[in-house]
Amino acid sequence: MSHPGVNLLEFDLDALAAFCETLGEKRFRATQLFRWIHQRGVADFGQMSDLAKSLRDKLAGSAHVAAPAVTTQHISKDGTIKWLFDVGGGNAIETVFIPEDDRGTLCISSQAGCAVGCRFCSTGHQGFSRNLTTGEIVAQLWFAEHFLRRHLGSTERVITNVVMMGMGEPLQNYDRVVPALRTMLSDHGYGLSRRRVTVSTSGVVPMIDRLARDCPVALAVSLHAPDDELRDHLVPLNRKHPIDELLATCTRYLPHAPRDFITFEYVMLDGVNDTPQHAQALIALMRRHGAQGLRAKFNLIPFNPFPQSGLTCSPMPRVLAFGKLLNDAGLVTTVRKTRGDDIDAACGQLAGDVKDRTRVHERMARQRSYTRRRADAPAVGAAPEGKTG
Numbered sequence: 030m031s032h033p034g035v036n037l038l039e040f041d042l043d044a045l046a047a048f049c050e051t052l053g054e055k056r057f058r059a060t061q062l063f064r065w066i067h068q069r070g071v072a073d074f075g076q077m078s079d080l081a082k083s084l085r086d087k088l089a090g091s092a093h094v095a096a097p098a099v100t101t102q103h104i105s106k107d108g109t110i111k112w113l114f115d116v117g118g119g120n121a122i123e124t125v126f127i128p129e130d131d132r133g134t135l136c137i138s139s140q141a142g143c144a145v146g147c148r149f150c151s152t153g154h155q156g157f158s159r160n161l162t163t164g165e166i167v168a169q170l171w172f173a174e175h176f177l178r179r180h181l182g183s184t185e186r187v188i189t190n191v192v193m194m195g196m197g198e199p200l201q202n203y204d205r206v207v208p209a210l211r212t213m214l215s216d217h218g219y220g221l222s223r224r225r226v227t228v229s230t231s232g233v234v235p236m237i238d239r240l241a242r243d244c245p246v247a248l249a250v251s252l253h254a255p256d257d258e259l260r261d262h263l264v265p266l267n268r269k270h271p272i273d274e275l276l277a278t279c280t281r282y283l284p285h286a287p288r289d290f291i292t293f294e295y296v297m298l299d300g301v302n303d304t305p306q307h308a309q310a311l312i313a314l315m316r317r318h319g320a321q322g323l324r325a326k327f328n329l330i331p332f333n334p335f336p337q338s339g340l341t342c343s344p345m346p347r348v349l350a351f352g353k354l355l356n357d358a359g360l361v362t363t364v365r366k367t368r369g370d371d372i373d374a375a376c377g378q379l380a381g382d383v384k385d386r387t388r389v390h391e392r393m394a395r396q397r398s399y400t401r402r403r404a405d406a407p408a409v410g411a412a413p414e415g416k417t418g
C-alpha cells in the first residue's frame with residue numbers, strides 16, 4: 030500500500046516541530062501530534078480529536094504513520110515474541126519482545142544485516158544490505174508497544190526496556206539511531222529512562238565518544254575475548270579499534286553514562302575463549318583498566334549454535350566455572366538466561382533476510398579456518414571437562 034508524503038515515525042520531536050513549521054503550525058501542535066502517535070499509537074489523523082480539522086487535512090495530504098509490514102510473528106513457549114518486518118528490497122529484519130516478571134524488554138534491529146561480521150553471530154554470517162532509517166527503527170517499538178497493549182488489554186506501558194541488540198551494529202548507523210533514541214527517551218514519546226535504553230556495540234570507538242556527548246544511554250560492549258589476537262578473529266572490528274583503545278573509550282564514557290558501570294558481553298564458545306587462562310587474562314585486563322577508572326559488569330552468553338558457524342557452546346559447567354573465576358576476582362558476572370530459543374529468537378540467532386552487498390562468505394571462510402586452528406591447539410593448562418570450578 031502506498032502512503033502519501035513523509036512517514037512521521039522518521040522524526041524525533043524537534044524534527045516533527047520543524048516539519049509542522051513547514052505546514053505553518055506551532056511547536057505545541059507537534060507535541061500533541063507526537064503524543065498521539067507514540068503514546069496512543071494512533072496512525073489515523075482523523076482520530077486526533079484535539080487537532081484542528083485544518084491541520085488534520087494538511088497532514089492527511091502530506092504525511093502518514095506506518096510501520097513496515099509484519100510478515101511473521103512467532104510466540105515462544107516462554108512468552109518471547111519474535112516479529113519479522115519486511116523492509117523492502119528482499120530484506121527482512123527481526124524484533125524480539127522478552128517478557129519478565131518485573132519488566133518487558135524489546136530487542137531492536139538497527140540495520141538490515143551487519144557489516145562487522147562477528148564469527149559467532151548469525152546476522153554477521155548474512156552480510157550487510159543497508160542501514161535502517163530512523164522511522165524503521167522507531168517503528169519496531171511503536172508497533173510492538175501498541176500491539177502488546179491491545180493484545181494484553183493494557184492501558185499501561187508494556188515495554189519498559191529497549192536494547193539495541195538485534196540485527197546490526199547501531200553505532201555504524203549513528204545518525205539514524207540517535208533520533209530514534211531521543212524518541213524513546215522523550216517524555217512525549219515513550220518516556221523511557223536512559224538507564225533502561227541500552228546501545229550494544231562491538232566497539233565503534235569514535236561513535237562511543239559521540240554518544241557520550243549527544244545522547245548517553247546505557248552501554249553494552251561485545252568483548253568476547255581477553256586479547257587482541259583472538260578478538261581480531263571473533264570481532265573483526267577489533268583490528269581497527271583494539272581492546273585497549275576500546276576500554277579507554279569506555280572509561281571516558283562512564284562519567285556520562287546513566288549507570289556507574291559498563292556491561293561487557295562475553296559469548297561462551299567451546300574451546301575458543303572459555304578456558305581458565307582466558308578468564309585470568311580477562312581479569313588481568315580489567316584490573317589494568319580498572320586502575321584507570323573503568324567499572325564493569327560481565328554478562329556471559331551461552332552461545333546459540335547455528336549451522337554455518339562451525340562453533341559450539343561451552344558446556345554449562347565451564348560457563349559457570351568461568352563466571353566463578355570472574356566473580357571471585359571481584360568482577361560482577363551473570364550468566365544470561367536463554368530466551369525464545371525454540372523460535373530462533375535467542376541472542377545471536379537473529380537472521381531475518383538480508384540481500385548481502387558485501388563478500389561475507391569469503392570473510393567468514395577465512396575466520397572459520399583461524400578459529401578452528403585455535404580450537405584444535407592444546408589449551409595450555411585447561412582443566413578437563415566438568416572440573417574447571
Ligand code: SF4
Binds near residue numbers: 198251
Ligand atoms: S554481533 Fe552485532 S556487531 Fe557482530 S555481526 Fe552480529 S549484529 Fe553485527
